[in-house]
Structure formats: C-alpha cells, structure tokens
Amino acid sequence: MIYVAAPARYDTMPRRRCGRSGLCLPVLSLGLRHGFGEDRGFEAQRAVLLRAFDLGVTHFDVSGTHGPPAGAAEEVLGRVLTRELRPYRDEVVVTTKAGGSAWRGPCGEGGSRKTLLAGLDRSLARLGLDHVDVFHHERPDPDTPLEETMGALDAAVRQGKALYAGVSGYSPELTRRAAGVLRRLGTPMLVHQTPYSMFDRRAEDGLLDVLDDLGAGCVADAPLARGLLSHRHLRSAPEGSRPGGDAPPLPPGETITESVWERVRALEGVAERRGRTLAQMALAWVLRDERVTSAVVGATGVAQLEEDVAAVCALDLTGAELAEIEPHARAD
Template sequence: MTARITPAYAPASERYDTMQYRRVGTSGLRLPAVSLGMWHNFGDDVPINNQRAIMQRAFDLGITHFDLANGYGPPMGASERNVGRLLEEDFSGLRNELIISTKAGYPFYPGPYGSGGSRKYLLGSLETSLTSLGLDYVDIFYSHRFDPETPIEETAGALDSAVREGKARYVGISSYSAARSLEMITALRSLGTPLVIHQPSYSLLNRWVEVGEPSLLQVLGDEGVGCIAFSALAQGLLTDKYLNGIPADSRATQGKTMKDGMLSTTNLDHVRELNVIAAERGQTLAQMAVAWLLKDQRVSSVLVGASRPSQLEDSVRGVENTTFTADELARINVSAQDGGLNIWAASSNA
C-alpha cells in the first residue's frame, strides 16, 4: 500500500474568522475584501520560497483570491508558471477554496495575433494560462483592456465562449471607460453571460473612476457589476516607503512601472499629509488607503501586492475600520488629488 503524501503546508484553521467577504455586484460570487495581486514579486527575479511564503500567509489571512495576467513576470508568463507550481505543491487540495483570475489584452505573443481583444487572441491566451497554472479552469477571465480595433461583440463572444466551454466561471473587464463598460455589459447580457466584475486602477491618488456623468462607479453600481480596485497602494506610494525619500531597493529604482513624475514633490507632500490623517485614525497609510476604498460598498475587493508577508498583514488590517467621519473625508479630499498615476489611461479614456 502506497503511503499518502501530505503537503508540507497546512492552512491556518482560523483563516476565515476575521476576513470580510463581499458580494461581487449582484452575482453570487464573494471575494475577500483584500485580494493578492501577482503583478509584481512572482516573476523569475524573486526566489520561489519568497513567493511561497507570501501565498501561504495570504491564505492564512483569509485571502482566497489570487489575481494574475498572461504577461506578468518577468519574463512575461513567469508569474503564472510560478503560481502554477505553488498551487500544485501547496494548494492541491484547496482548489475549491480559491478564486484564481487571469487576463489577456496587452501584448503577449509576437506577431499579429498576440494582443488585443480578438477571439483568437483571448481564447488562445486563456489556453496558455491554464497550461501554465496547471488548472482546468480559472474563476475569473478578464479582457485586460478595450481594443478599438476589435468589435466589442467579438470580445464579448470570446468571453462568453470561455464560460460555456468550462474554462472560466465568470468574466470581467479591466480599465474600460464608463461608456465602453456599458457597451460590454449590454453585449454580454444579450449572450446570457453577465459581466460580473470590472478591475480599474483606483486609489487615493488616482480617482478617475469617480469622474464623469455617469462615472464608471455609477455605471457599475447601477448595472450590478462588482468593482475590484488594482494599484490600490499606488505602487507603494501609499505606504510608508517614500515618506523619507526613495529607498535604494524600491520599485522606483528598479526601472519597472514607476514612471517619471509619480514621485513628484506635490505627490510626496500629499502622501505625507495623508499619513498624518492615517496616524490620527490609528492606522498606517497603507491601511487607510485600503479602508478608504472599502468604505464604498460598490468596491467588492482591493488588490494589493506584497514583497513579503508582513506587508500583507499590514494591508489586511485596513479592513478593521472602514468608517470615516465627515471631517476625515473632507481632510482626505484635500490631499487625495490626481497624481498622474493612471498609466492605463489610454484604455480608461477610450
């Protein structure tokens, strides 16, 4: 008789005791108030055991949602391969307790079929993602950006096919404008596969989703679509990392996604002012940034990244107090000004 091999990782028994789980729009899906994004820190430039520690700690904290995209790395695709390895080694008996999401839209393959919103690209990329992750299906499959060269009906049809073929449980979009979101909602509804979730960039320093009539948040609320905010900590700007200068090991020095101007004097002054308000609330800046987003019930979850488990622990504590006084909100609004952080504006404004 072959002895049964048990995984080395045993999840914390109390993992569901303190995390909040929010309904995604009007769907039956619930997400943890804080989700783990794999945009950074899960490529081949980070030791696999560091990645393992982050994923295990996330799950122990009640974070059941791991968010990916086809091109996350470096190199492109590495994050899905590394997460696939960890899912097999550490989470093999826990698939039904996890929400795994991925996306396609930005350049991934070379040649004319490697980006956009075409049926060929989206479904081909999904197959690649499933192979890398070692999964039969993902829970959420996103169109990562609006493609002006592909009819929305074609992109919607590809998302619908992913669900009907059993390769995705739900579908979403990311960085679509309010108008384009409404078009996709209508197109998917006509196919019988509802749009469940939208993933926009949204933070104290990037509030484009609140602008316009109707705003993106208004459209999502009116149509029963959930919102999950990414870059919620403004790529580390809304943490204590830059309060006293630019650390040598920060993302700003690594040539990744911190663009010129993000660490402007104005932005850093606003961050320091927000940090004062957070301290008065008994929160770190990261905790207040998370709490401020979650004060709006249209926000189903907040995506955060982490380079070590302690950063996750800090962010998750933001769930403990999402109530703000009118005076606090007024003071926050003085400093919660657009900081030129929406590097996805080309899609957001399409």
C-alpha cells in the same frame, strides 16, 4: 512538511458580494503583478501566497503578462495551487487576463478571439488548471469589434474554461456596451477591474455608477498608487519598492511633483493620528465605498502582506477623517 491551512482563515477577513452575483470576494485580494517571477526565489513567493490564504485572502489576481518573463507569475501560482493548495481549490478564486502584450507577434495582444482564447489556454497550462474562476479582457482594443472580444469571453465560459467573465480598464460607456453584448450572449459581466486610489479617482467619473446600475462588481487595482501611498519617506525608499513598474502611479498626464509629496506627507499625518500606516488608511479609503468589492494589493514579502491585511481591522473612516483626507486625496 505538508501544508495545512490556518483554521481561523475566515474569522477576520471581511467579504463582499461581487455586484449582484452570488460570488463573494475578500475585501483584499493578492495581485501577482510585482514580486512574482523568475527574478525572485520561489520559496519567498510561495510563503507570500500561503500566508495570504491563511489570512483569508482567497482571491489571487494574475495575468499572462505578469513576470518577468511574461507568464512566470502564473507558473509560480500554478506550482502552489497544484501542491499546497490542491485540497483547497474550491476555496480559491483565481482571476487571469488576456489581451496585454503576452507573446511576440500580432496575436500576442489585443482583443481578437484568437488572442483571448489562445491566451487563456496558455494561462491554464501554466496554472495547471482546467478552468479559472474569472477571465478578463485586460484592456480595450479599439481595432477589434467589441462583439468579437465579448464573444471570446462568452466562448471561454461556455467551453468551461472560465466560470465568469470580466473586463479591465474600460471606460464607463464602453463598459455599458460590453455588458450589453455579454448579456445578449447569455454570459453576464461579473466584474470590472480598474485603477482606483486616493491619487487616481477616475472610477468616480461615472464608472462606479455604471457598475452599480449593471449589477457588476468593482475590483480596485493599484489602491496604493503603485506604492506611492505605501512607504514612509518614499524618496529614500529602496529602488525596488518605489512607484513605477509597468504602469504609472498617477493618471495619464500627471507627474509626481513636490506638491504630490506634500500630499503624501499630509496623508501620513492623518494616518498616524488614527494609529494606522498610510497604506492601511489608503486601503480603508478605497473600501469606504460598498460598490468596491475588493482591492488588489501586491506584496514582495510576508511582512508587507501582513501590514496591508491589518487594514481590515480599521475600515471605518469617520466623517471628520474623510473630510481631513479629502483636500489631499488627489494627485495634483
């Protein structure tokens, strides 16, 4: 059966401009960190991707490290992009990253020019594309000069293999320095992707202010704290849906204690009084700040995706609701 996208796909999904650039993103983006790879059936993954597009989620966020194995998520996305979504390629924003641990050997991770440009070439081959829309350095590398790393991002754009450059996980100070290097090279920093949730508020410690000053967008990663803010009665949730994976749900040094569960339950109560799920309220909370361009959600099935997307129908939180949330919007 030939796929035809839903005609109403742009009717309900809000969009925000990415910083002061001309690029607009949906307020919810689909991340392929979990639920995509060889350990899951292709048809289920295909169904999530196409349903996301039908719902107006036109930004797909992936990395050369996503799987298992590493790169498998890009292969899945590539199959869908080159088949069902080929007629809609100009509507889709594809973000990929390099610099994480993507292949064996000393060049498989880091911030060197070789690592980033080789990683991008591998990603393009798996995606079946001649360019991605946004190319990120996945995480800071203190062992590589910043000028070399930013020079590689600039080269990717100048070679036509990416339209925009971004970074992930950089501190406010390093973000400002990186943006300065890119600006001098002639390739502005489009976006910074960073963890941001009720239980991880490090982005508020200067990063959002820096991005606003630079005119760069912010994409919130893990807005549901790796699942901690998604499931009712998490301690009895299926093992595959518990917080964890390749990144912790809380900032470094913090653990999931009984007081964290108490906050989860308190936040559930606030959400129920709003007539929303905890996940929907958590997404609305992250998006309450207009400096946040988009929040990346993951989905292992269509039902989970649809529940999260329903959050866009109730993004407005009243002052009273924010005040009720605030005492519990922290880890410990």
